[in-house]
């Protein structure tokens with residue numbers, strides 16, 4: 001039986017797609033290679049969202065080629081689709097999938113190639129797919145399967161407690177620092193019925209939490225992410241999907257990936273309030289607290305709108321976790337712009353800030369913008385933001401000390417924490433909860449346990465388990481006090 005390995009770099013969308021690749025290969029009769037066996041096929045699903053991500057992807061390809069000289073190496077994901085010439089040195093040794101819609105057909109052809117005759121072996125008449133075979137020869141295939149050869153929907157999400165469910169792909173937003181519109185220009189969404197069937201399958205395979213994800217999740221059901229192209233500039237499709245997803249039996253938790261302020265409509269907040277299995281956590285990438293910078297970044301919102309939306313979220317939801325991404329040192333960022341970012345971060349009280357130091361991404365307009373300061377300035381600003389993140393995170397968590405939380409256990413057995421005899425998991429509001437093993441019976445991955453929160457510790461809180469929920473524990477969880485909404489017992493204010 002042929003074997004495979006998959007290396008994944010980058011975001012939740014890439015991680016989801018790697019699971020689709022795994023399902024496809026398993027459906028084709030392949031199995032995952034066991035170390036130290038050299039796989040017949042290695043897929044590297046790359047990322048190129050930043051200069052560093054691109055470098056890491058190339059590093060990964062080099063390492064795989066070095067360690068697996070006899071494997072067929074297929075490079076998919078964002079880097080080959082960006083076509084910025086960053087992979088030119090690898091042409092001879094790897095198969096680059098530069099058109100995403102060829103990926104499924106390519107994998108199927110390769111999987112069948114030992115038993116089936118290639119559709120075509122002439123380079124001239126079959127220019128679409130070329131794959132290196134195990135014996136080192138190149139096989140050329142005619143890609144006749146473009147429309148029907150898609151990556152499959154998922155029935156499980158391996159090696160991870162929380163499952164990601166991609167419901168939207170593509171962006172035509174063209175933020176000035178972002179390469180994604182070049183790598184994923186086709187804006188499209190999964191039909192509600194398909195998403196629900198897939199969510200049900202993931203629950204059936206044991207997942208209690210699903211993270212609904214997309215490249216621009218707020219554009220779910222739309223053909224463009226640009227709001228000025230939408231009727232009334234609003235979109236209720238995501239709320240419709242969530243309303244239905246919440247009804248899936250035994251789906252204990254739904255979490256959303258990134259949204260922009262305008263995506264958080266009153267209707268979406270109503271949905272959060274109505275359904276206790278939607279987690280009170282919103283990730284809203286701010287990028288900068290200065291309108292001048294947001295304009296240069298070509299973001300679709302301004303600071304006033306961001307502030308107003310945060311107020312409205314805090315009015316509707318009970319102590320929500322609001323997390324964000326911030327870019328430090330964007331070209332042209334002045335001390336005053338940076339101060340505005342700090343002020344806004346403090347006034348929002350972000351539960352977590354992911355801070356990125358600006359680095360020019362080749363192929364984007366921002367790469368041509370002139371920096372008006374030394375690199376050390378950007379580094380210093382990042383450090384200040386990271387220090388602030390530590391402080392704001394502690395303050396956010398402090399308000400829950402003495403309260404109870406429900407924690408989804410997600411142990412990383414190889415980590416320092418495991419060696420320190422701690423069990424870890426994520427609360428409803430996504431902060432980490434650490435439990436000392438001496439204080440509890442063995443908790444296993446994917447258990448949901450109610451804990452009393454006692455003190456700040458590292459990047460989370462310490463929790464003492466109060467009761468253990470086994471596989472049927474969700475009934476207990478569903479009778480717990482409402483987690484999400486302030487005010488009335490039905491959760492709707």
Ligand code: SF4
Pocket residue numbers: 171172173174175178179180181215216225
């Ligand atoms: S909205 Fe902007 S940052 Fe997000 S994927 Fe689209 S272009 Fe990139």
